[in-house]
Amino acid sequence: MKKFLTLIIVILFLLPSSTLQAQAYRQDQVYVNAGVSFAFNWYRPTVNAFWNDYNYSFTPPLIVSVEKGLSEYFSAGVYGTHRSYGWDYKRIDGFYENRYTRMSFGGRVSLHYVDLLNEHLDLGLPAGELDLYITGILGFNTYKESITRPSYRETDRDLDFFIGPVLGARYFFSNNFGVYLEAGRGSLGLANGGITLKF
Numbered sequence: 001m002k003k004f005l006t007l008i009i010v011i012l013f014l015l016p017s018s019t020l021q022a023q024a025y026r027q028d029q030v031y032v033n034a035g036v037s038f039a040f041n042w043y044r045p046t047v048n049a050f051w052n053d054y055n056y057s058f059t060p061p062l063i064v065s066v067e068k069g070l071s072e073y074f075s076a077g078v079y080g081t082h083r084s085y086g087w088d089y090k091r092i093d094g095f096y097e098n099r100y101t102r103m104s105f106g107g108r109v110s111l112h113y114v115d116l117l118n119e120h121l122d123l124g125l126p127a128g129e130l131d132l133y134i135t136g137i138l139g140f141n142t143y144k145e146s147i148t149r150p151s152y153r154e155t156d157r158d159l160d161f162f163i164g165p166v167l168g169a170r171y172f173f174s175n176n177f178g179v180y181l182e183a184g185r186g187s188l189g190l191a192n193g194g195i196t197l198k199f
Helices: 002-020 114-121
Strands: 030-037 052-069 074-091 094-112 130-149 152-172 177-184 191-198
Touching: 030 074, 030 177, 052 094, 052 191, 074 130, 094 152, 114 130, 152 191
Parallel strands: none
Antiparallel strands: 030 052, 030 191, 052 074, 074 094, 094 130, 130 152, 152 177, 177 191
C-alpha cells in the first residue's frame, strides 16, 4: 500500500512538468488519431408483436488516421474507418436477417494554423499544447449489404468516391498524448473524437 501511494505521489509530481513540456504540431512528427464518430444516426427497425427473438447488434463507427508533418504548416497522411450493424428476428414464416458494413479509406491533407493566428491576430493561443487544423479528405467508401429471408439470401456491394472538409483541434497533455475533436463532412458522420498519439 505504501509503494502504491508513493507511485501516485510521484505521478502527480511529474504531471505538471510533463504538461509544460508538451508540444503541439511540429514538422517531421507523426500523429495518430484513434476515435469514434458520435454524430451518426443508426437506423433501427421497429419491433412489432409478430417478431420473436429479435436481436440487434452493431459496432461503433471506428476511425483511425495517421499523418506526418511535411512543413511548418502542412501535414498529410491516410485514414481508415469501419462500422457495421444489423438485426435478425423470427416470424411465423421463418428467419429474417439484415447485415450492413461500411468501410472507408483514403488520404488527408491538413493545414495547421495556430501559429498563423498568433502571428497575425496576436491571439496568444497556447501553441505548445493546442493544434488547430483544417483537413481535406479524399477517399472511397465501400458498402456491403447481406439480406436473409426464409426463401432466399442475397449480398450487394457498392463503392463510391468521397471528398469532404473537416475542422479539427488537438490538445496535448504531454509530449506524446492528447485528445482530438473533428467536425465537418467526415467519412462517417458530422463529428468524431478520441485520442492522439505523437511520435
